[in-house]
Amino acid sequence: MPEQTVAPFQFGAEDVEVESRETLYKGFFGMERLRLRHARFAGGYTDVFDREIFQRGDATCVLPYDPVRDEVVLLEQFRPGALGRNQSPWLLELVAGMDEPGETPEDVANREAEEEAGLTFRRLEKICHYLVSPGGTTEMVSLFCGHVDASGAGGLHGIEAEHEDIRAHVMAADEALRMITDGRINNAAAIIALQWLAMQRPRLKQEWS
Structure with missing residues (x-):
């Protein structure tokens, strides 16, 4: 028998009971084991169960876009x-970095643009914030589109001490979108940002040019 229509988000953090937290690993990243139970949609609470959570920290990702040339970096x-996948382990991605204590996502975006691509953003527009894989990790990504002049972009970048070896590619926005369709771009941040750009290009060309 179908249930009556109920609005989403009827529960909050107060409807979760965490009995214990155990640190399994603490390094650059961390791993915790939680013993918990939570409220059920049908009423009452679940039995107590265990979940391992990857403590990664938050990150910021930016799609550099040149509205005059209609190009992305x-x-x-x-x-x-x-x-171990049936693909190259060299991926095409956005400018990205981990958020450090005291930094805003905008701070991270501007720092990483210079370090990873030799770029300076004229402005940043927020796309969204999203949880990467909340069934197993705490990581939240702040996603932006950044206004750049791509005429001099490209080349090799990265901080050698951090083992970064990065090649910046300048390409037509349409070509980047085709790479999503044929699977050459298959990481979440790039897909979300490029699909957002596909919807927002007419506005950005008008406002940013």
Whole structure:
């Protein structure tokens, strides 16, 4: 029998009971084991169960876009998490970095633009904030589009001491969108940002040019 229509978000953090937290690993990243239970849609609470949570910290990602040339700047670099897949582990991604204590996402965006691509943003527009994989990690991404002049962009970048080896590619926005369709771009931040750009290009060309 169908239930009556109920608005979403009827529960909050107060409807979760955490019995214990255990630190499993603490390094650059961390891992915790939680024992918890939470309210059920049908009433009452679940049994107590365990969940391991990857403590990664938050990040900021930016799609550099030149509205005059209708071009984007994407960064190619090695990602060990893509090993073992039927693809190259060198991915095309956005300008990105981990948020450090005391920094705003805008601070991170501007710092990483210079370090990873030799770029300076004329302005930043927020796209969204999203949880990367909340079933297993705490990471939240702040996603932006950044106004750039791409005429002199490209080349090799990155901080060698941090083992960064980055090639910046300048390409037509339409070509980047085709790369989503054929699977050459398959990381979430780039897909979300480029699809947002596909909807917002007419406005950005008018407002940013």
